[in-house]
Amino acid sequence: MSHPRNPRRAYDADGSETPPVTVGQGLADGYRTLMVYCEAHNCGHGAEVPLKDRPPHLPVPDVTSKLRCSQCGGRRIRMMVNVTELYARAHGAGSTGG
Template identity: 40%
Template sequence: MTLANMREQGVRGLAVYCLNHSCRHHTVVNVDRYPHEVEVPSFGRRLKCSKCGGKRVDVRPNWKEASPVQDWRGRPVMPSED
């Protein structure tokens, strides 16, 4: 998936999770300044944990930012948490 694909779905940030079992830190990184053609997995090689310094991180789109999915009537498919 590219940043362009991700942005088309209303997502502008990446969720980054530290894979160090003694740390497990996570954060959301805004990637607005990067070009559309950049692949999401490529950020895993570029980032390290800001808490423990580990380079083993999992990177994925922050789907919590995505636009709600609607059915054919324009109603939300999943109820909101509000």
């Protein structure tokens, strides 16, 4: 028995679908934006997508399914966490210099 898998969902070792993080959870976790990149050939246009503009119940992986590249109109969009925010979180509010 094999069920068709949704490529936008994660599955555990048993093949069970694991619930994706939603926009609301991302915001609660301190994320404000997603970095997205166009995968179209010779484009690679990048943009920041504010999470607060998205429905809170929307799974984060589905945010990109609604997007189109503003540069070429392409719909193959790759999502990454905003590393700038990750660094800010890792280093905390109080900088030790450097």
